[in-house]
Amino acid sequence: MDATDQKRLLREMLFARRFEERCAEAYHERQIGGFLHLYPGEEACAIGVLEQARPGSDYVVTGYRDHIHALKSGMDPKALMAELFGKEAGCSKGRGGSMHLFDPDVRFMGGYALVGGPFPLAAGFAKAIQLRGGDEISICFLGDGANNQGTFHETMNMASLWNLPVLFVCENNLYGIGTAIERSTVEINQYKRVAPYGIEAAQCDGQDIDVVMAHAERAIQHVREKRKPYFLELMTYRLRGHSMSDSGAYRSREEVEEWAQRDPIGIYQRRLMDANVISGEEFHALDQAVQDEIENGIVRFAVESPEPRVEDVARYVYVEGDK
């Protein structure tokens, strides 16, 4: 990877971080409502894996912590922020919200609140690919908590049985909402849980984007060429709460502090600085530029966009009625 791409990746992770921090502010200002699940600490997962995929061609689906997966899939950040603000210009026309982002134009398929719900959907996208032919794949990002749903086991079984081209990415952030993984799950190494289904799997560090990309490249190649599922477990950590309402009582300050030392942006920034790809000054300028873009381009667009019309509340229930 050349220096230009390295700087682009660093910028993408930084952009993701600043975007989410700005969302938190907007939430406190009550410009964003409902539930809001933010991604800081996990940026290397979505960005690293999808860097190796073909956005716009491969299908991507995830749960409710979905902003960065949508962005890296190619969604316009203005449409994303407008959605969070509940505006008609939002990616789901203000009908979805933070947990229900959609952009079929770039094959970002959502955005789901039910933990474990996207497993079979991802397998369904792969089933459609299989029927049509073609070398696209389906990529499903979910957390470790989703693996205790029945849909995890049912879908792994069928995906393997029917040779469906799905990459399952488990973002293991060690907590299912506010319960530690060892208190909810017998086998804490998630990649081992797909072995009975005959699915190849690996586990790696999710904080170092170079490590993520190396593993994702192999995983995607396996799915794309062998037309079989693969399960990649990324060990990661969310630096903020599960959602905006989080007591934090379930984990210690020391633990959070320890993981903050392994911040994916910090790791990559130091690596690029050590290799003289970027200077401290350049990084600072990059950060300023990102924040300016978010504030003056994206948030302003969301603020100034019109609300959906109340007369349209019953639109989109059926396709037929919407013609």
Next chain:
Amino acid sequence: MAEMMYWQGILRAHDEEMARDPLVFAMGEDIGVAGGTYKATSGLFAKYGDQRVIDTPISENSYTGIGVGAAMVGARPIVEIMSVNFAWLAMDQLMNNAAKIHYMSGGRIRCPFVMRVPGGTAHQLGAQHSARMERVFMGISGLRVVTPATPRDAYGLLKSAVRCDDPVVILEHEAMYNLKGEIPDTEFFTPLEGVEVMRPGKDISLFAYNISVHWALDAAQKLAEEYGIDAEVIDLRALRPMDRAGIAASVRKTHRALVVEEDEAPVGVGSEVMAIINEECFFDLDAAPVRVHALDVPIPYNRRLEKAAIPNAADVVAAVRKMLGR
């Protein structure tokens, strides 16, 4: 015009749609090699192969979800749930994903998903194999719910459902698969909305759907022959969205209404039809509308108890006579 059985109508619809469009595929328990519990997919496995006629593991929620996912990206799945009781297990994917995706994506993602569900009280199958769930499905915004009473509509509704861009649930009946009836030789489509007048009449409207259409037709014949009462029989057919205008038109003509349903009364087709009558044409009524329905019990195994739990044509006749005082 050929006489066919209900299951043969369903099979013919599958076959025609699968031959027409390579993205139409069928999934369910035992539908492939075994040919389907009610033969409704028999022969398709040999003709279309295991990629398009898929025997699933007993994992209702996830194979439903696989169908929903495939539908979201342009395929046309027909998912069979072996018995409606098992559909409870698939409710997450059906209700949270299939029904809501078009709306919550602001109209950007369509879900042309079809679920076929045998249900109803057959022959001593016990409480966990004899349910009806229309009152659950018809309460879910975003779904279309239809239910065929005849072989013709078993064929025509499935044809329409496969072509529809909305998710459609088709409620079939376990005791009706061998029912015979005429199906036109040329292709046709039963509309997914609207009632059908099965027997015109002027004295009272009998609203029915699925198997209860036959109870209503039997009752109407007896009422005409023995009591001189001219009953109109309306097949509701589409339970969601329900045809408010069609219901009101019949009541405005007869000024009396009775709803007969196989399901228990609280929260169901009968209560919905009566609410529609209240809202649309209350002042056209000459008498308070009446419901004939199952007892509010889990369906018992014992044959006599089972029979006692669900209504029949005689119950309809008795209710009409009471309403008309004849």
